[in-house]
Amino acid sequence: MRLIPARTFQKSVDRLDAQSQNLIKTTVMDLCLDLASQGKPRPGLRFHKLDRTVRDPGIRSVSASPDLRVILHQTGETYVLLYAHHHDAAYDWAARRRLQPNPETGAMQLVDIEEVTQIVTRQVTQTQTFLFREYEPRYLMSLGVPEAYVEAVRHATEENFDPLFEVLPEEASERLLALMDGELVLPPMPVPAGGDPFDHPDAQRHFQVTTDEAELQAALNGRWEEWMIYLHPAQRHLAERRQSGPARVTGSAGTGKTVVALHRTAHLARQHPQARVLLTSFSRTLSSRLDEKLALLLPDDRQRAQVTVMNLHRLASRLGRQWSLPHRLLADEELTGALTRAARAVASDLPLAFLRAEWQAVVEPRGLRTWDEYRAAPRTGRGVALGARQRLAIWKVFEALQAELRRQGQTTWGLLCHDVADALATQGPPFDHAVVDEAQDLGPAELRLLRALVAAGPDDLFLCADPAQRIFRARSSWLSSGIDVRGRASRLKINYRTSGEIRQFADRVLGEVRSEEDLPEARRTINRFSGPRPDVRRFDTRQAELDGVSRWIQARLGEGLRAGEVAVFTRARSATREDALLRLLGTDIQTLEADMPHQLDRLTVTTMHRAKGLEFRAVVLMDAGADVLPSPAALQDVQDPADREAVLEQERQLLYVAATRAREQLLITHVGAASPFIQAEP
């Protein structure tokens, strides 16, 4: 006898309330015991076949309570747990499903029959060019398309393939997407004659086949999250593969880069018991989330102790203090004052805005300390070309600024990263491996520090990045910072987080996306589910907007979402707005300070920057008007056209980041005209 939980079962249990979850788990444990000891379930479980409306004769039901049902499939001594829900919903679900091996690959598949019928019917009216018409049905099936879907696939068009790809088994959607991208797609090896349909790698993405009783118990006990078990083969490959040097993983928002970073970290710690592993990112909030998740994936204390989870700036600051380097940071607003004093000291009349931009774009990120370094530094991307005399005049100001910083024992993040990198050259690298999430936000200073933290060699650096989510730093070349990922770059293509509708809205916000090395990035992804379209609403007054937002949130809570599953993001913080929301909603709010654990009973209200790397079931992007996004403060005093472009790109990407935090529902509100980045539906 074997009992196999399907991914659909675990997901369905996850959506139920805690009491129902317990009832389901107890029932499944009882079933497991009965099958192992007596070969059949006890009568109290009311194990029975479903009536004739169910398409698959192997489908059975078990009662977990008068109202709760577990749907499973029986073939001989193999029982597959498929789904759990309240009576009617469970039976409706079961009526539409069929569990059967794919005729060509032999891999076990769960097919939604009713959805196919609807898709085929919808597609008959389409007259556009068909994407897969030229392929033989057998070839399509050999790519993992279930037989029932072959006709629908052959009628798919560029305009309507999205909903089809959402219902097809992931592996089939992926291979079809590769065909669309012009790749030659070879079918996977089929299950050998007489082999087990659950043994095929395609099946293992959907069914947790294990002979290990403890693993099964853990799965049933709910000490798991989907991302911890059902890795996509591309994700697993990236997490476990030996890399000959620095590697790069990209993918648009929600494609599981963080999940890969976590699995990679856990894998390195397990594989190399003596190794010191760094798991890092730019943002502090994200680092705390990484820490919480790694604890789930790496429960072993000894392995967990091998890993340091810390954002790069904090690590730099800690090492700087340890080695008595200047580590008192100059706040952003202090920089203007310090620059004014430096310019006065050398009697310079260069415009302050220009000096500030030159410092922030050229000197500070590269850690330039001497006139010779500045004279030789490339100023690629800066709008104004400078002659040697102009450069010297500018350098005089920076020299005075650096002298003042030294006198005060002050530094900036960029300079600190460079100082620590210099010190590491003599101290030696403290880590054997580093895994970086959100690596697109690292500038030259952080990249140099990263390189210095880990000795060059196999499996040294593993960087996950989405160039469309760069919101803290202008683009900078990894190659020029000594990080060469050529030949070791991969892209993830399945969006696990957001509905197709939210993803399309967010994609329309973006312009062309270019990589760190200024190459165009491919971004096509497959979505796994659909949902309501994002709602863009205009209000006449701030008060009307507040009322509208709080009504929308109340409606989500009324639908059963927990406060911690809802978030409000704004371009800038406003205590008045937070207070008003608090009063209107009467619920507790977390403003998400960097190290705070995520509390499920509190609504999150925070800035779009802090939203980075997080996710919520419902999100409001509030106050997204033309007067707010792009932020006038961010653009103030930016005169160089190239700098202006870079700021505008970051502001646009900020909206993309914030919008893609939503899993299911997204509301965007504004007073007056909407931000120019928000594109109406075509």
Ligand SMILES: Nc1ncnc2c1ncn2[C@@H]1O[C@H](COP(=O)(O)OP(=O)(O)OP(=O)(O)O)[C@@H](O)[C@H]1O
């Ligand atoms: N193999 C998987 N199975 C199920 N869920 C997954 C899988 N991989 C990722 N997810 C889920 O998808 C969501 C997005 O994953 P993740 O945060 O890793 O994406 P990301 O690419 O880092 O996104 P972003 O760039 O927007 O921060 C998470 O809820 C994660 O648990």
